[in-house]
Amino acid sequence: MEESRGRGRPRKDPEKLARWTPPEGWSRLVAWVSPEEKKALKRIAVEAEVSVADLVRSLAGGLAGGVITHAELIGQVRRGKQVMEKIPTLFERDDSFKVVNRPRTECAWVFDGEGVGTEKLDGTNVRLTVRSGQLVRLEKRRNPSKVHKQQGIVDGWYADADEFGAEDKWIWAAARSTDVSAWPDGEHSCEALGPSIQGNPLGLDEHVCVPFDLAAPDYVAAPRSYAELQDFLARLESRYAPGHLAEGIVFHHPDGRRAKIKRKDFPVR
Known part of the structure; x- marks a missing residue:
């Protein structure tokens, strides 16, 4: 009769686990994770040729030994929280x-x-500032760089779009061709769409900015x-x-x- 498989038994060397006991003072950590998070952990563990438990323990060991700084870890945790706080799928x-x-x-x-x-809408996130029916500022969404993350900056922000720069040429085209004459004064987050933006999945002939608060x-x-x-x-x-x-x-x-x-x-x- 085949022996029942013990809980948590690894694929390799099960007899070793059967004889292993944790050192004195060690404690067990339990966390609930989503299927996607579990799959991501397993993928990394397989590549590293370790168990998921050893993967998590190596993170804790790196933090305790100073290999991973608190700032680095906190930055990654905050970024992970941002991912979790994105709009959920139904x-x-x-x-x-x-x-x-x-x-x-x-x-x-x-x-x-x-x-x-x-x-x-599938385009580029921008923000238009309007005063008296006139566009007075165009900003684009920016995400923190690796250096920013090391400094603990994990939240994205809006930065001024370069009116004469090639990189921002098409979002400026979208902003200029958008009629803001009836928009109330203030900042309006929009999706910039058009022939030269994000592959133009809607097949638009012209560039335009769609304000989330006014015209979605x-x-x-x-x-x-x-x-x-x-x-x-x-x-x-x-x-x-x-x-x-x-x-x-x-x-x-x-x-x-x-x-x-x-x-x-x-x-x-």
Whole structure:
């Protein structure tokens, strides 16, 4: 009769584990992780040819021994938190990273009928400052560099776009061709779209900036169930480019919460 496999037994040298006991004073650490996080840890552990437990312990050992500084670790933790705080997808994913008919707990409000759906736009994030109906400033989203991260700077920010620089040429073209005459004074986060931006998935003929707070196209009657959303997104045309499919939908709750679903999130039928 085959022996039952002990919990936590490694693939290599199981007899060694059976005889191993932790040193005096050691404690056991337990943490809950998502399937994606677990897969990422396993991938690194396999490449390093160690167990996930040894991978985590090496991190703790590096911190205790001064190989990894507190600033470096805190920076990575904060960056990881930022990733977790990105707009969640409505449904859980399977091993192939496609969504399955299992709603995510934090998105329950969507399935309760709360919030409004808007078209998800795929472009470049910018910010326009308007005064008296005139564009007075254009900024682009910047992410911290490696040096910034070492300094503990982990949050992104907006920086002035270079009006005469080649790198910012097309977002300036989008900003200049956007009619802001009726916009209220203030700063407006937008998505810059057009022929020379992010591959132009909507096939637009001109560049334009779409303000999230003023003109995000909404879908009040958007369905909320898995099957209905799959069918809905399979044929949903972009309101900015008729004849092109919309990338997806972002649901907005009045209290600021958001949740998203993209057409390509669903498995191919």
